[in-house]
Amino acid sequence: MSYYEQIKIKVGNASIEQIISVTKTKLPNMLSKDLKSAVKTVVGSCVSLGILIENKPAVEIEKDIDQGKYDK
16 A cells, blocks of 8 residues: 555645646746746645645646646
8 A cells, every 4th residue: 555545534635726826936946947847846745735626636647747738
């Protein structure tokens, strides 16, 4: 069993737009080279915090970002 499967309690649900908004606010203080990598950093924090994104586990959203689903 991986670490992500051990987390059972989900504390919130955010839209991808909310995640992008938070990222744009935090971007000047982040070490990420572009918006996409910064969004992945914020999504990674959601994984650790047990926050769903678009009613899906944040790990799945990370995969969608890698596949370019949210590149628009």
